[in-house]
Amino acid sequence: MNNEKNNAKEKKNFSSKEVLITNASSNFQLVEAYKTLRTNLLFSMPYNKQHACRKILIVSAEAGEGKSTTSVNLAETLSETDTKVLLIDADLRKPTINKYYNIESRKGLSNILSGMNTIEECIYRKSETENLFIIPSGLLPPNPSELLSSKAMIKLLEEVDKDYDYVIIDAPPVNIVSDGVLLSSMVDGVAFVCAYASSTYPEVAKALSALKLAKANIIGVILNRVVNKKHKNKRGYNYSYKYRYKNIDAADNSRKSKEKE
Numbered sequence: 001m002n003n004e005k006n007n008a009k010e011k012k013n014f015s016s017k018e019v020l021i022t023n024a025s026s027n028f029q030l031v032e033a034y035k036t037l038r039t040n041l042l043f044s045m046p047y048n049k050q051h052a053c054r055k056i057l058i059v060s061a062e063a064g065e066g067k068s069t070t071s072v073n074l075a076e077t078l079s080e081t082d083t084k085v086l087l088i089d090a091d092l093r094k095p096t097i098n099k100y101y102n103i104e105s106r107k108g109l110s111n112i113l114s115g116m117n118t119i120e121e122c123i124y125r126k127s128e129t130e131n132l133f134i135i136p137s138g139l140l141p142p143n144p145s146e147l148l149s150s151k152a153m154i155k156l157l158e159e160v161d162k163d164y165d166y167v168i169i170d171a172p173p174v175n176i177v178s179d180g181v182l183l184s185s186m187v188d189g190v191a192f193v194c195a196y197a198s199s200t201y202p203e204v205a206k207a208l209s210a211l212k213l214a215k216a217n218i219i220g221v222i223l224n225r226v227v228n229k230k231h232k233n234k235r236g237y238n239y240s241y242k243y244r245y246k247n248i249d250a251a252d253n254s255r256k257s258k259e260k261e
């Protein structure tokens with residue numbers, strides 16, 4: 001019974017604001033983990049003069065594994081350096097990015113893709129002095145997959161290419177809807193989020209094979225919700241935020257060679 005209670009505690013989700021690295025109470029480990037992720041990302045996608053804007057899609061196999069949290073924190077961390085970042089909420093079914101920034105989602109990606117509004121009308125700037133720009137999801141459309149796989153989406157990504165150093169796109173879960181796979185061929189790299197002690201090998205393998213079939217450039221895996229027993233934050237939960245970036249093929253090869261032994 002006690003164990004059940006403890007497990008329930010550990011599984012408690014933080015509210016959107018609590019897991020935002022800019023929150024005053026954010027712990028040092030969390031901020032450092034995202035800085036490490038930023039550095040690893042810079043190395044895995046080196047700067048290219050001809051094609052300076054790097055578009056990164058954030059996906060995971062199942063729901064609730066931390067895609068939106070990762071997208072927001074990664075966009076925040078990247079924009080702290082001298083880079084201009086655009087964060088797009090491409091989860092047109094269950095949008096959340098607007099909640100992190102208290103912005104309305106009535107004008108956003110779905111409006112641009114359906115021709116209702118221009119890009120300029122749907123871009124929000126975090127603040128006058130910050131380098132972070134946001135396109136929320138917009139009105140909930142009846143046909144998200146069609147909109148996301150349309151020429152309008154390709155055109156939008158081409159248009160923002162010249163204005164930003166990074167475009168971070170938050171997608172829905174790959175095993176639940178096809179949107180993430182559809183978007184994977186339009187970006188430079190796909191970062192795959194796994195939830196520690198929750199994502200299972202069959203789920204991850206299924207999602208990765210769908211992405212590989214679409215010839216997605218999977219640049220790494222982000223391990224979210226790593227429990228650090230040494231650290232207890234003041235609310236008493238022992239979740240820490242440790243992000244690891246690994247080359248998927250390397251991990252896969254090492255697993256295969258272990259299996260052979």
Ligand SMILES: Nc1ncnc2c1ncn2[C@@H]1O[C@H](COP(=O)(O)OP(=O)(O)OP(=O)(O)O)[C@@H](O)[C@H]1O
Pocket residue numbers: 012013014015016019060062063064065066067068069070091094096171172173224225226239240241
């Ligand atoms: N490292 C973490 N520690 C504690 N809570 C977390 C962590 N990462 C995410 N959460 C919480 O888990 C919940 C789900 O996270 P998030 O919305 O980022 O997942 P998601 O993969 O985008 O979900 P969906 O598939 O529904 O879009 C949120 O309440 C978020 O605050």
Ligand SMILES: [Mg+2]
Pocket residue numbers: 067068069091096170171
């Ligand atoms: Mg999400």
